[in-house]
Amino acid sequence: MAGIDVTSLSISFPLYHGDARSLKKTMKSALTGKAPSSRFARDARNRIMVQALTDISFSLNPGERLGLIGRNGAGKTTLLRALSGIYEPVEGRVVVRGRVGTLLDTSLGMDPELSGRENIRLRGLFFGLSDMAIREVEQDVESFADLGAFMDLPLKTYSSGMSLRLAFGLATAIMPEILIMDEWFMAGDATFIQRAEGRIAGLVEGAEILVISSHMPAIVEKWCTRVLWMEQGKIVMDGRPADVLPVYLNAGH
Numbered sequence: 634m635a636g637i638d639v640t641s642l643s644i645s646f647p648l649y650h651g652d653a654r655s656l657k658k659t660m661k662s663a664l665t666g667k668a669p670s671s672r673f674a675r676d677a678r679n680r681i682m683v684q685a686l687t688d689i690s691f692s693l694n695p696g697e698r699l700g701l702i703g704r705n706g707a708g709k710t711t712l713l714r715a716l717s718g719i720y721e722p723v724e725g726r727v728v729v730r731g732r733v734g735t736l737l738d739t740s741l742g743m744d745p746e747l748s749g750r751e752n753i754r755l756r757g758l759f760f761g762l763s764d765m766a767i768r769e770v771e772q773d774v775e776s777f778a779d780l781g782a783f784m785d786l787p788l789k790t791y792s793s794g795m796s797l798r799l800a801f802g803l804a805t806a807i808m809p810e811i812l813i814m815d816e817w818f819m820a821g822d823a824t825f826i827q828r829a830e831g832r833i834a835g836l837v838e839g840a841e842i843l844v845i846s847s848h849m850p851a852i853v854e855k856w857c858t859r860v861l862w863m864e865q866g867k868i869v870m871d872g873r874p875a876d877v878l879p880v881y882l883n884a885g886h
């Protein structure tokens with residue numbers, strides 16, 4: 634059964650431009666000023682580190698659709714990347730059970746030199762699908778992405794809208810048990826959004842798990858059964874959209 638368990642997860646990044654003067658000044662006041670920011674610290678090698686996530690814990694079961702909300706820099710993308718296995722936890726644990734589909738970046742897992750069709754076949758082989766299953770995925774994605782002749786041209790010749798349609802079609806064709814996505818995948822023109830919503834609806838009906846990061850309360854309200862409100866890398870509130878969103882909006886977001 635699909636599931637996600639995150640326990641006391643913390644992630645920090647070193648700041649590599651520490652010798653730039655203005656940055657140095659900012660960091661100095663963040664570390665030693667009147668109100669030192671809890672997000673910056675020095676590690677054992679004296680590097681300045683930014684704390685992207687601090688002590689995050691939650692579990693998700695089949696049927697749960699989690700929305701991550703919070704202002705810029707709250708840690709939403711870092712959490713999505715940690716769930717996708719792109720970032721290793723510095724502290725804590727991330728356990729993900731089930732086949733994961735990731736929609737964070739259109740180029741993730743794609744080869745720009747290969748055509749759309751070749752990329753689809755490659756993904757099918759990676760997932761260990763039979764030849765027949767790969768052909769079915771290919772047809773499904775071809776009709777969803779509607780790329781015409783571009784289907785047989787290298788990805789590097791695609792517009793951003795084309796890349797988005799291909800990535801979305803492919804990520805939702807090989808049915809993931811867990812779909813992790815950034816809300817900008819729900820951008821695009823009205824027709825695309827309508828068709829994309831149809832595909833996601835099909836996916837979540839199968840009692841699978843969705844994790845989506847969003848700046849738009851309307852998306853969370855429509856799609857999610859649960860919300861994590863994050864600020865400064867920490868969880869502020871975790872609950873049903875009807876409970877969390879009013880407090881979030883009242884706080885001036």
Ligand SMILES: Nc1ncnc2c1ncn2[C@@H]1O[C@H](COP(=O)(O)OP(=O)(O)OP(=O)(O)O)[C@@H](O)[C@H]1O
Nearest residue numbers: 646647683684685704705706707708709710711712
């Ligand atoms: N690769 C990185 N190197 C250094 N710092 C990073 C890196 N990625 C994220 N950060 C820092 O970690 C913090 C959390 O960033 P993150 O991108 O997860 O926030 P977010 O909530 O997704 O923001 P947004 O809504 O703007 O996309 C920020 O302070 C950011 O500057």
